[in-house]
Amino acid sequence: MFHKEGYQIIMTSFVLAAIIAVGAEYKIENQFIIKLGLQLFALIQLILVLQFFRNPKRVTPINENHLIAPVDGKVVIIQEVFEKEYFKDQRLQVSIFMSPINVHVTRYPMSGKVTFSKYHPGKYLVAWHPKSSELNERTTIVLKNKTFGEILYRQIAGAVARRIVNYAEEGREVVQGTDAGFIKFGSRVDLFLPLDTPLDIALNDRVKGGVQTLAHKA
Numbered sequence: 390m391f392h393k394e395g396y397q398i399i400m401t402s403f404v405l406a407a408i409i410a411v412g413a414e415y416k417i418e419n420q421f422i423i424k425l426g427l428q429l430f431a432l433i434q435l436i437l438v439l440q441f442f443r444n445p446k447r448v449t450p451i452n453e454n455h456l457i458a459p460v461d462g463k464v465v466i467i468q469e470v471f472e473k474e475y476f477k478d479q480r481l482q483v484s485i486f487m488s489p490i491n492v493h494v495t496r497y498p499m500s501g502k503v504t505f506s507k508y509h510p511g512k513y514l515v516a517w518h519p520k521s522s523e524l525n526e527r528t529t530i531v532l533k534n535k536t537f538g539e540i541l542y543r544q545i546a547g548a549v550a551r552r553i554v555n556y557a558e559e560g561r562e563v564v565q566g567t568d569a570g571f572i573k574f575g576s577r578v579d580l581f582l583p584l585d586t587p588l589d590i591a592l593n594d595r596v597k598g599g600v601q602t603l604a605h606k607a
Contacts, residue, residue: 391442394554394571402438406431437489444494447599449566451500453536456586456604457566458596459498460578462487467592472581474529475505475541480581483588483603485596487576495544495578496599497557500565501534505541506557528555528570532563536606541581544572566599 391399409431417424449457466484471477487493509527526546533539544553554571557563572578586604590596596603 390444399438399442402435406435441489443492445492449599451565454606455602456498458598458601458603459496459542460485460487460598461491464590464592464594464596475531479584481584481586483580485578493572494568495570496566497563497569498542499532499534499537501532503557503559503561503563504533505531506559526553528553530557543579544570545577
């Protein structure tokens with residue numbers, strides 16, 4: 390199963406791969422290594438695109454007392470920071486880095502109401518750069534419910550990513566684990582939580598979006 394945001398790119402990649410493979414077969418004679426190399430290149434680029442836009446079915450154990458991972462990836466930051474865009478106070482930041490081989494679907498970490506949603510154009514620093522959260526192309530989304538109050542998550546484009554897709558609209562009621570968007574070709578997601586939020590993950594853990602619990606409230 391593939392994400393709808395990848396349909397056009399997948400089709401273009403398939404056509405390109407077919408042109409290269411067929412062209413090499415009929416246009417290159419007596420140069421088997423070159424022909425095979427081009428055909429393998431066409432196949433590999435198609436496989437990479439397909440795996441990037443895969444959208445595996447995830448069954449989310451919906452729980453109002455849990456925050457779940459919004460994406461697949463590695464936890465690269467857990468620290469107290471000053472969040473200056475929306476809260477303008479100290480928050481607990483949890484950052485998840487997605488490599489190109491991770492699933493790049495963004496899922497809502499909790500059920501609730503979207504109280505803020507904003508897109509910011511910006512640079513394309515590598516996603517693990519300390520300033521990428523403030524300088525890169527990004528979206529800022531705030532969700533609110535009775536258990537956690539307001540939490541903020543931020544989709545951040547990386548050095549390769551050139552488009553962030555965000556489905557969160559202000560005023561909309563959303564369901565934990567459902568599709569919240571997509572970041573194309575490498576990225577990071579930051580979450581900003583209340584300081585007293587008990588975490589269920591640690592630095593360098595690898596998490597699974599839509600199913601794994603990041604934090605909880607008793």
